[in-house]
Amino acid sequence: MSVINERIEHILTEVLCRNAGEAEFHQAVREVFESLGRVVAKRPEYAEDGLLERLCEPERQIIFRVPWVDDSGQTRVNRGFRVQFNSALGPYKGGIRFHPSVNLSIVKFLGFEQVFKNALTGLPIGGAKGGSDFDPHGRSDGEVMRFCQSFMTELHRHIGDKTDVPAGDIGVGGREIGYMFGQYKRLTDRFESGVLTGKGILYGGSRARTxxxxxxxxxxxxxxxxxxxxxxxxxxxxxxxxxxxxxxxxxxxxxxxxxxxxxxxxxxxxxxxxxxxxxxxxxxxxxxxxxxxxxxxxxxxxxxxxxxxxxxxxxxxxxxxxxxxxxxxxxxxxxxxxxxxxxxxxxxxxxxxxxxxxxxxxxxILFAPGKAANAGGVATSALEMQQNASRDSWTFERTEERLAEIMHRIHDRCAAMAEDYGVPGDYVLGANIAGFVRVAEAMRAQGVI
Missing domain, CATH: 3.40.50.720 (NAD(P)-binding Rossmann-like Domain)
Incomplete structure (x- = not known):
């Protein structure tokens, strides 16, 4: 076990050095790695083929300029991000956050967490996250619209219903999703309803997503x-x-x-x-x-x-x-x-x-970690993707029933995994290992890519 822990610690040290100054990302990686000693001791193949190193390196990181004009006619410039972290289980899936605190470290930590959160749902979705340091608070609808249109003018090149499906997060609700969807439709000349989730019910959204x-x-x-x-x-x-x-x-x-x-x-x-x-x-x-x-x-x-x-x-x-x-x-x-x-x-x-x-x-204290407990949003986004793909629309009751089933399944999976690894009631360990194993198995099956 000490040799395994030394191996994991060595990889963690390399990740921290490679991503210097990214405190939030460091915290997220360390939190997962602290759970991996037990699983790698039982399944040493998970430490081979650079799997852990690959797991911590995003498949793609996109940073771009977002210029827009405020109501007074002044040109403003913000920075946009999209970190497409892991697609082993399906198309990238994760929200977009508009908040002054957004930087690369925060987007990477969110994307890394999203990989395991999405895996826990049992649904075929990979992990990503995006956003901008734009603050919509106090801005007019016109300013928010112009910002969202500029943001999507760049982002649209990198997303699609089989590639990457963003949703909302802090600062991005139905208004912002609507403006971004409209701009995507305008730029691509396609009504690709599955490209964004969290949409309004009238144009492909899912009841109960909010x-x-x-x-x-x-x-x-x-x-x-x-x-x-x-x-x-x-x-x-x-x-x-x-x-x-x-x-x-x-x-x-x-x-x-x-x-x-x-x-x-x-x-x-x-x-x-x-x-x-x-x-x-x-x-x-x-x-x-x-x-x-x-x-x-x-x-x-x-x-x-x-x-x-x-x-x-x-x-x-x-x-x-x-x-x-x-x-x-x-x-x-x-x-x-x-x-x-x-x-x-x-x-x-x-x-x-x-x-x-x-x-x-x-x-x-009973403690439910976010990567398990707050997976309901992305789970329902995946249900929205199902409805979009089948040109269908479910009732609120049917969607909530599916949500409850998924959350109960996530809970039971985390609890069972913690029990299997000798720490019953440790939902942090259970969530980390359950999410990791599902992603690791898919990555190993697909080769070194």
Whole structure:
């Protein structure tokens, strides 16, 4: 085992040196590699033919200029990215993120995570991610449209329903997907409905896609709680964020009998001990596009807003980090454990720092890692691809039923793999190994490419 671990550590060191300065990517690779000693000890062929090295090197990285003109007539320039990481299981699949923090390291970490997340779904999709440092917040519809058109003018050369199928992510919702799809159609002179997912229902979108990531995370955690004879019913929950993932996490938690008492955005968080008014949050975030602090002004009563600070200081039974990477620190994790948390479900991509994960695991907290728990969004995107390929449209109920089946299957696969490798209840290990084995088997079958 020590020889195997030395081999893995050597490869990891090479990856870190080769991708200098990319902290988020380093974190994602290290987190997966920490689980591989056990699987390589049992299956040493996985360390041959440069498989681990190839797994950490994207098949293609695309960086491009995105010029656009704002409403005042000033020319702006942003940077666009698409990292097509691994296509062993199918066409590249993964979202596009518009946020000032986007850089190559973040896109690579997201793409790397996406490879294993997509593998866990059991569906035939590879892993990719993309985005830009453009910030749509506060921009007019016209500015967002012009940016999206410029972004797609370059990206369209690299995508297609059998090549790479992007979707939305932070900062990219139905509006942005619509503008990008329109520009793709204009440039290619094709109505290729399967080239993007997260589309509007009227032009090829899937019902339940908007809700899928939040719903999926909640289905996973509900299944995880059930292994202990428990459920969301009567539980107090906090959900970070107030975008699509957070909103529909809250919606499904409430449908399971839980009470969400806090949610947040980048400015701060709101606490409502009587239970968050989800209709009001939807009005503020999805219609008015305002900050979450407006909740207190509009709701009144005993709720209150905390500027900055940490939402994880709010006592809860179940924590659902659903905003962004590394939002939940070791200190936050210790505060949650002290206040009695029993389960954590990651709705965002890698929202807990490595220290936070260790704190939860050492305390025996049920912990659902993002690459498993938030796979519902990409799973439903793959279902959208199925509907597009067959020129069909499913009901909301049929799509949600398939989503629930997929999330339960992912949970059970992770739990079984952790059991097989001698660490029952370790969903991080189970998810990493289950995703890795499926991708590794496909890569070995296809030769050194």
């Amino acid at each position: 809700e899928a990531t939040g719903y999926g995370n909640t289905y996973f955690v509900q299944r995880m709680l059930a292994t202990q004879g428990d459920s969301f019913d009567g539980k107090t929950c906090t959900v970070s964020g107030s975008g699509n993932v957070a909103i529909y996490t809250m919606e499904k938690v409430q449908s399971f009998g839980g009470k969400v008492v806090a949610c947040s955005d980048s400015g701060g968080y709101v606490v409502d001990e009587n239970g968050i008014d989800l209709g009001l949050v939807k009005e503020i975030k999805l219609v008015r596009r305002q900050r979450i602090r407006e909740y207190v002004r509009l709701k009144g009563g005993e709720c209150h807003y905390v500027e900055s600070g940490s939402i994880w200081d709010v006592p809860c039974d179940v924590a659902m980090p659903s905003a962004t990477q590394n939002e939940l620190t070791g200190g936050d994790a210790r505060a949650l454990v002290k206040n009695g948390v029993i389960a954590v479900g990651e709705g965002a991509n890698m929202p807990s720092t490595p220290e936070a994960v260790r704190v939860f695991q050492q305390a025996g």
